[in-house]
Amino acid sequence: MRFLLLTMSLGERSAPPDPEHRAKIRKILDDEFASGKLVAAGGLGKRATAAARVTARAGQVTIEDPPAGDGWLAAGGFLLIDVASKEEAIARAKLTLSMGEGTVELIQVTDMHPRPATSSG
Secondary structure (H helix, E strand, O other): OEEEEEEEOOOOOOOOOOHHHHHHHHHHHHHHHHHOOEEEEEEEOOHHHHOOEEEEEOOEEEEEOOOOOOOOOOOEEEEEEEOOOHHHHHHHHHHHHOOOOOEEEEEEEOOOOOOOOOOOO
16 A cells, blocks of 8 residues: 655744754665655645646636645655555654654555556467
8 A cells, every 4th residue: 555645844944954853864764765665755845935736627727826725735745655554654654753743644545657567468
């Protein structure tokens, strides 16, 4: 099962993470990549400066740049993980939150590309 974990801060960061904190996070990510459980990871930009919403409705396309609304995508990061269960994904979210305050949203995703290879006879 694959899950997308979106990590959002609870507000503005007062300072960048210290080198010890970054080293701890890097070690966890490196170990998870090596185990195959972590498929991808990266940062998320702030909604006010690094986001847009494109919507198609009734043949019309509208663009909100930046998107309206509060609270979503304050800043943070994402992980794409490959785990055996939702419970394991929740445990991974708890690991993220053990490193600081925030919110982690989990969304189960399915693979569409690349398509699995089929054997031809």
